[in-house]
Amino acid sequence: MRRRFITLSALVALVPAALIAQSAARNPDAPQYGTFGFDTAGMDRSVKPGDDFYAFANGTWAKNTVIPADEANYGAFSVLQDLSRERTRGLLEAARSDPRSKIGTAYAAFLDTAAIERAGLAPIRPWLATIKAADKPGYAALLAQADRNGVDTPFGLYVGQDSKNPDAYVVNLRQSGLGMPDRDYYLSNDAKLVEARTAYRAHLARLLTLAGEADADARAAAIVAFETQIAQAHWTRIDSRDADKTYNRMTLADLARTAPGFDFAAYLKAGGLAADTLVVGQPTAIAGEAALIAKTPIAVLRDQLIVRSLDGFADVLPAAIDRESFAFNDTVLNGTPEQSERWKRAVGFTSSALTDEVSKVYVARYFPPATKAAADEMVRNIIAAMNRRIDTLEWMAPETKAKAHAKLAAFVPRIGYPDRWRDYAALSIRAGDAFGNMLRANQWQHDYNVGKLGKPIYRWEWGMAPMTVNAQANFGLVAITFPAAILQPPFFDPKADAAVNYGGIGAVIGHEMSHHFDDQGAKFDARGRLTQWWTDADVARFKALSQKLVAQYDAYQPLPGLHVKGQLTLGENSADLAGLAAAHDAYLASLKGAKPPVIDGFSADQRFYLGWAQVWRRNYREANLRQRLLTDPHAPSEQRTWIVRNMDAWYDAYRPAPADRLYLAPDARVRIW
Ligand SMILES: [Zn+2]
Incomplete structure (x- = not known):
């Protein structure tokens, strides 16, 4: 919240060299990553998948990928965030030439550091x-x-x-x-x-x-x-x-x-x-x-x-204050050595201050209807898979299962962008007044929020912009939200093998759905109400199963002396566990009995888990990793990838040996949903 207009965290348009080489030589029908949607060149085949599945899938990429100087970490999310930002920049540059454009004016004023310097501290x-x-x-x-x-x-x-x-x-x-x-x-x-x-x-x-x-x-x-x-x-x-x-x-x-x-x-x-x-x-x-x-x-x-x-x-x-703030908040707390170029921060500011005005032009240009149709179908398939999984649960009472089915039926999937936009008429954006624009945007945001009191719920409203590479579950709205920007490679590529897509965006979809059944989401019923809709025995058994996952994550130690907090990350790890399992079921069902081919020596199930590992490739600066271990409800990407060790199908796909580091005996594998 401190730097509230840098919600699009600072990222750089530096795609790893291997990927640039691939795209240069690409034919239009080929997927963006590798020959089937996965970057096999990024693997480290000297690592046994059973010892470290993350390094097996991503090790060479991790070794060869330098974190850009203005980044705290860098990975698959960053590549797409860079793309979103480049695209948004193009839209804002075009908008600048129209003096009536609020987004163009806000962007230009933020870029005008000479005016900011001239004004000194007078505006504040x-x-x-x-x-x-x-x-x-x-x-x-x-x-x-x-x-x-x-x-x-x-x-x-x-x-x-x-x-x-x-x-x-x-x-x-x-x-x-x-x-x-x-x-x-x-x-x-x-x-x-x-x-x-x-x-x-x-x-x-x-x-x-x-x-x-x-x-x-x-x-x-x-x-x-x-x-x-x-x-x-x-x-x-x-x-x-x-x-x-x-x-x-x-x-x-x-x-x-x-x-x-x-x-x-x-x-x-x-x-x-x-x-x-x-x-x-x-x-x-x-x-x-x-x-x-x-x-x-x-x-x-x-x-x-x-x-x-x-x-x-x-x-x-003025720059002296800007640099001082960066030196502490980004360099000390996150390890980031260099401040991002001004245009990147200007895109971030404008996208936060006038989110929906930027979103409108973004989705008109960058969200093909075919992507929405494909994502809709995947969502339906994964909901169906979760319904089937609930039927097979041994620990849940039949009456609770009926209510769980009702909750799944109540899900509101939101894909691409919202169907209604906020109105910024009351927000005054002025040329040459970067400080005033930020101040008034904050005030507008506050008044907008206060204005909700006493009104019916704004069910159409999203908590995320379509340019954002992320996804969200909202318990009160029983909603799952997938912004346009995450529906792209490596998460989703219409030209990639289906197994990789199900392991990527399919697991992300499953993850958000599963949040509604994680340690907190499960407390909300089909109407989005915080109430216990389970039997007491169900709750007790669910908690006991969850504690096994807490213990599994507590044991990981990404930095010397600093462990993952199993309880803090329980919701996310539960969502990964259930979401990946549901996505796998949905993938198998999508084959409709057909036997998928072996591609480049990988079976379909192997490709599914490689797709999962690929979306989690990410290198961290140490300070950033430390901060995340202390504050982030998500485990680091490496440990998230390792959730596969709980899945029987992963054992069938990779045949790890009992002595391998990730190996768990069948009764030690956690299965909740
Ligand atoms: Zn999550």
Whole structure:
């Protein structure tokens, strides 16, 4: 959230040399990768698939692929993200010549670093002056204003679908207030995190100095001390992703009584939220933060907002601040040595600020209807496969199975792009005003969100742009979403072998569907309501099976001393496990009894799992990997690939020996769905 307009993470248009060579010589009917959709040149056949299936499939690629200087990691997702960004750039460059085009104007203003430099700190001065003028009684209203301006505060306040009443919106309040990625960065004694902490304090001091503030070192130290106490109050990420624990509906009066020290009523009122009930995510953390705010001098509270504002708007402030923000947030925290070229960041900003305006022109040009038809069919096949798998489950009661079928029948697949667009008429975008554009875009976003309260659910709305290389499951909407940009090679290639496509996009589709049955998604019924629709015995058996997967992932140690967090990544690993299995079933069913050929020496099942491994090829910088291990609910790509060790069909395909590292005896393989 800190750099909110860099949601399209910085990536470079550097396709691995091997791929460029292939495309140069390609005939129009050939798939983009290799001869059947998989890059066999990227394999390392000196590795036994049973020892490390990731390296077997991707080892040579991993050795030969250098992470571009402005990237924190690089892989199959990055290649497509680069492509999306290049295409979006072309559209925005064309839009620039039309002075009435909002996207063209926003893009051009962001690119105009000379104007940004000339303006200096003048554009942000009024907001900084507002912060500095606030007194303690005015702090709640100040936070509401910060929220609207897009500046992170100690609380996350937003309107969202009510998990227990999915036909209505409700105000949500969540813990927030850390300038580093997680509480561990403040509290752990790990040497690398202690280093990051020291760098953070120096970063805050430099920001204050760049903003012309005196006594920067002492003030930075006070901010870090304040945030360290916030970190102590915070829940862990494991608890914070628990749908039951984080659903605490209360009245404002209850909240005032249980979390004294901060005027929540004034906060909501100033934020334009006319509500007397809300859902509180982490009650003890919110209470801890309120008490902490009460005893912290207003000067420290103000300073935190000043540095958060400078970091948040760094992209559109003078280069000295921009570079300082990059040096900490990207180099220290992610290991990225070089900042991306300005145009890439301009594409990212414009795509975030005016998402649907950019999306409209993007999909008109880059989403062929045939792709949607093919994806629709795959979704149907995988839903059918999941239905069949549910019938065979031994641990689930028949009455729960009936409800699980009903939930599958209720799925809303969303493919390519939304069928309705948001209206940005109220958002004013001005030439030569990069800072103002970002500020007003943040305010527009805030007002749009607040405006949902009391309205029927915006069921048409997507949480992802069609240019984004990703996919999503939404529990409340019982929806699965696949943006246009992920429906491309290596995930999906109409010219590739079907086995590779099912192992790629098929498994991604299965993954998102399976989220609705993972450790959290399974708590939501066919209407998207958070309620226990299973028998108690089903829940107990499901938890026991899930714990086996937790233990399997806890054992992985990607960095010395740093393990994958099995519980934090349980939802994603469950979705991989169930999704890959369903995709495999769907692939077999799609053959309709025909025997698939051997291609280049690989059986169909071997190609299916190679397709899976190929979409997960990714190299990480160490700092980025460390941050992900601490904060990301996804396991690293290598460990995600290894989910295959739980699948009987993978053993049949590759015949690993019992002594191989990934080998699991049949009764040690985890099967949940
Ligand atoms: Zn997922």
